[in-house]
Amino acid sequence: MSAPPRTTHPGATGARLPDTQQGMRRRNLARVMHTVAAHGPLSRASVASRIGLTRAAVSTLVDELVRSELLEELGPERPGRVGRPGSALAVSARGPVGIGAEVGVDRLSVCAVDLRGDVRARAQRQVGNRGRAPGPVLTDLASLIREITQDAEREGLRPAGLAVAVPGLVARDSQTVVRAPNLDWHHTDIGPLLASDLPLTVDNEANFGALAELWLGDGAPDDFLHVSAEIGIGAALVVDGMLLRGSRGFAGELGHVPVRPDGPRCACGGRGCLERYAGEEAVLRAAGLPPGPDRVSLLVERAIAGDEGVLGALRDAGTAMGIALTGAVNLLDPRTIVLGGALSRLAPWLLPCLEGELGQRIAGPGCAVAVSRLGAEGPLLGAAHAVVRAVLDDPAGVA
Template sequence: MTAPIRPSRPRQPEEPARQESLRTLNLELVFRHILAAGQPISRTELATVTGLTRPTIGRIVEELLAGQLITETGIARDGRAGRPRVGLTMSRTGPAGLGLDIRADGLAACIVDLTGNVRHLAFEPAAYTGGNATAVLADVARMARMAVDAASGEQLTVVTATLAVPGPVHAGVVRTAPGLGWRDVDAGALLRGFTLHLNLPVAVDNEANLAALGELYASVNALDSFVYVSGGLGIGAGIVLDGRLMRGARGWSGELGHVTVHPDGKPCPCGSRGCLHTYASLEAILSANPVPEGASPDAAILARAEAGDAATLAALDTAGTALGVALSDMVNILDIDTVLLGGSFSLLSSWLAANARTEIDQRVLTAAWAPVTIRPALLGPDAAVIGAALTSIDQIRQHPIAWLAQQPQGSGQPLGADGMIELPEDTAIR
């Protein structure tokens, strides 16, 4: 599976560029052009599109090659006369990102390389609803170690791990995750403790936000504005506007599961009443006929729906209607024209989308002349774990100089005044 990451927007310097700043800006400029090319690009083409001198391009390319950020591959044919030129493209070895996800029916781990390709994807079924955060994160750490070993076997170095959790997060602390029974759990610290020997930085983020980023990165049609709805242990939304994830003032935006759909409705685990969670979560859909302990809830719902089970179909109708009511408010406020159903909802979209669309058509002011698209997420239930891995590796894409600074200086070649490998002026640019 390939999920290409879009190049980061260039950062504008806030003060006059010093020698080291100029070096960083030039290196990142070249790196972004290689990243955005989508196919092998030659040194000559890079000199043309960046306006940098041929020797400067040569120095930058050698440093990027030495740091395993790019590789020479194939032939770059630019239509010019003369011999074909060696192409440069993103490396499939070197730095990689690790994503981890706690789902309704188990755990997932994913490794993504710089090219955006998924190199390792593992899932382990289990039920994680008992509130024992230490036990859950111990299992997450075990999967992380297995993923790091798998990456090492493919000459990849994991630079960061990002954990996706179903709830609002601040500084690594999961403030509340009703589906897990967690409250004020420092998941970042616990996971770092379990993976201490890996010497791996750990980030924690809301799973709907990470899934939305995964869909943004992987969008084949450059989808820039949408709401990603994640259904599973809870119901969350990742909101993307003009290519940017909207996190809110404290990073807690998108708690769609706790939007009120019936003011005097059922009590919700959050302490309120009539929340979407109480009508459309997997727990709510299964309330009339719970699954045996340890069974996969979404698989059970899917099997029962396909078999025509009346109670399950009625619960899905109720869930779809409630979802449409909540989404109508969001669409009216944000003016978003696309809703992606993700997590377990991606598997159940055939039963949820029709009722949700009916409510949106009735309740959204502009629906008559600007229809809203509702469809399954491209990455399905894996969106959050892939998004987490992509987020980890995107740090290298945005700041390649930080990775290069950690690499041993083993080239043996003299450094120029700008801190780069010095090449003679007449060095050939291929």
């Protein structure tokens, strides 16, 4: 079983429920769900002790959650406890699942994650999406979503919602991709084109990658700057366990920070952007290697073999990333930088120059750099877990 989503506090990802009797009941249902998800299996008495409600109140809430297939009873608690054993409660392996999807430059991916955090179904299609109109891309994605939804339903699971990660700017509280330079999409409303019956959330892939790191990462702090580096390079800042989106939802466009203002033209319209020096295609180009279906594996293979062209390109990429990140660290003061995305596999060769630039340029006492174990999986898992978190935050909404 996968680790359950990391808990900040109930309601951290959703709207605050009203201060009414009904709102209080919904908040208490969420408190029970989060407690069992983070610490279960637990008896009703243990849940009551942890959240400060009476056993009778918790029992009523638990009965409702069991009927809705959000919790399940596993039988008597383990032996050795004093007194009459209670029935152990766990988050259900049936019931709702979160559907996550990702539109990449060269692939489409979809997965279903249950309330325990386990991936129950997954599909991926390698396809070149750069330059394709949004309609055909989203038609292909909808086909994969239907496939995964049907796989989940055959296991007795029901989709609770859909979250889609895209490599571009997404207007806050909307489903509109304002601009995705590496796809050449502009002002694209995902909802009508995807035509899904599920509740839909659309967000930047770096944001979902950062949320995955927060919920699933190995001891990630509550304050960190997550860098999602593949063909494009995005970033997301987490402060006190909350994602900082910016006033319009456009925060984190690290890949379009200029590191050499007189450098080559970028797809965004600027010059000398970080992506032109540290994105996958830029590193391949600098190393004299052709693009291919598994670019990062090729770079890793050549780097291990000591290919000087590849090693030089990775050193230059690390230097460029260090320069761009210096500005972010000096401005935002994150506790840690987490390197994610596909390029996290190249960390052994990127980090020496990246950390060297940070060490020379940061005005403060320094900033730790860590490598995500989620890698390229982060955005897709973050999208699916965002739906799961919404269920934990308001279980009454899916009952």
